[in-house]
Amino acid sequence: MKKRKQKKGSLVGLLVRSYAAYVLLFFLGSTLWLFQSVLLYADTNHLPSLAQISKLDDHLTSKKFEHLPIDSLTTLGSFYEIFSYERGLVYTSNSKEKHPLTAKEVSVIPEFDEKYYLTWVPFKDQSGQSFSIVQRNYKDKKYIDEPIEILREEFDFLMDDQLRVISSRKPMAYTQFTERELKLMTHRFSDKYNLHRYNFTTKDGEKMALILYRPYDTEMEYKLFFSRVFTNLFLFFAICILLIFLFSYRIRRKIAKPLAILGNALETLPKNRGEEEVYVAYDGPKELVNISNTFNKISAELRESEQKRAQLEDSKRQMLADISHDLKTPITVIQGYAKAMEEGIIAEENQERYLQIIHYKASVLNDLINSFHEYSNIEHPDFSVQLKKVDFSVYLQQYWEKSYEEFALNQYPIDIELTEKSMPLLLDSAKFDRVLHNVINNFFHYNPEGTTFYFRVQKEEKQVKITLADNGVPIEPEIAAEIFNPFVTGDRARTAGNRGSGLGLAIVDKIIRLHHGQVALDTTPSAPYVKAFVITLPLADNVEDDRV
Structure with a gap:
C-alpha cells in the first residue's frame, strides 16, 4: 500500500483556524478601514507635507510648472503660483485668480510645515503711544483656520506706529514692514485663501517660490472626506462578502470534497471484490x-x-x-x-x-503418511515448541555422536567443524533434531554416494550461524526460490523413487521460525560446495519469549 506524508491538523482545528482567520481578517479590515479613514481625513484637511513638496524638485528646478503631480495643489479650489524673485509672477494654475506680489511680500509668506504661526497685535502704552507686537505661537496643528492649542508663546519683534522694528528676538532681514506684508506674514492677507510658500532654485540658478493658495472654506473638503470614507466602507463590505465566500469554499474543499471521494470509494469497493486496491489519496484534517x-x-x-x-x-x-x-x-x-x-x-x-x-x-507410503501428519500438526494454530535454555555446543556434540555412523554406513564423507565455546540458545531439542534430520535426509535423497557433507557452526555477536553444505547435485535457481514451500522437491517430476514428499524443508522452515531464527538456501557457496543451507538462531540473551 502506498504511503503518503499527511498533515496532522484536526477537523476542529481547521474550523477554528478558518473562523479565527476570518475574524482576524475582518478585524484587520476594520482596522485598515479606520486607519485609511484617518489618513483620508489627514489628506483631505491638511496641507501637503514638506516631504511631499520636496518630491516636486525635479519638476520645479526644470521649470516644468504645469500639472505638478500632487492633487492637493489643485483640488477643492486650491491653486498655486510660481514666483520669481527677479521677474515676479511667472506661472499660475488658475488664470482667474492673480495676486501680484513683490519679492519682499513673497519672502514673508509662511513656509510649508511651519511649527508655529505669527500673530500681530497693535497696542498703546500708558502715554497713549501706538505700538505693535508680533508674537510666535507654537501649535499642535498645521491649520490657522482650525481650533489651535497653543503649546507656548514667544516674543518675535516689536514695532512702532510706523511699523518700524524697534526690538526683535533675533537679527532680522527687514527693519520695517507694511501692513500688507504683516497680513501675509500672519495669514490675514485674504479672507478667502490661506497662503504657504516653498523656495527653490532652478537649474539655471534663478531663485523662485511656489505659493499655494488654499481656501479657508473646508465644507467641500469634508464632503470629499465622507465620500471617500463611504467608498472605503463599500469596499470593506465587499471584502467581507468575499471573505465569507472564501471561508465557505475552504470548508467545502477541506470537508465536502474528501467526503465525496470517500463515498465514491465506498461504492466502488464492494463492486471491485478485492481484484484491485481502491486507494483514497487525501491530505487534510x-x-x-x-x-x-x-x-x-x-x-x-x-x-x-x-x-x-x-x-x-x-x-x-x-x-x-x-x-x-x-x-x-x-x-x-x-x-x-x-x-x-x-x-x-x-x-x-x-x-x-x-x-x-x-x-x-509400504515403508514409503508410511513415511509419506507420517510426513503429511507431521506437516498438518505443524500448520495447526495450536502447534508450539517448548523452548529451554541449552548450550548449543553440548547439544551438537551429543547429536553427532548418535548420527555420525549413519554417514559412514551410507558411504558419504563428512566434514564437521564444531566449537567448544559456550553458545546458550533457547531450543526445543526434539524439534531441532527434526530440523537436522530433515536436512540430512534431503542430502541422502538427492546426492550420489561419495558426496561430501559439510557441517559448521559459528558463534557471532548476537546469533549462531549453522552451515550445512555439500558438493553434490546443484539445485536449479527456479526450484531454489521456492524450496521451502510444501511439496517442492529437488526435481520437477514427481516420480517414484528415492525422492521425499517435498514437506521436509517446509517443516524445517516452520520450526526454525518458531525458534525466532531463519533458514535460507545459498546456491553459490564457497568452493568446492555447490549448495548450502544456512540457519541463524539468536543467542538466548537476545530473545524474549513467554514460552520459555
Missing part, C-alpha cells in the same frame, strides 16, 4: 486523513485477503493433487504385485524379491 487511512488499510487488507484466498485455493488444489499422486504410486505398485502373487503369475523364485518391493513401497 487528521480526522478525515485517519478515515482515509483506515479505508485504505481495509482496502489493502481486503485485496491481500483475496489474493491469499486465491493462493490458498490453488495451494489446496495442488496439495490434493500431490497427495493423491504420492499416495497413488506406492499403492498401485503394492496392489499390482500383490494381485500378481495372488494369481500365481510371479514365479516362486521371484516372490521374495517382489515381497521386498511391496515392503519397501
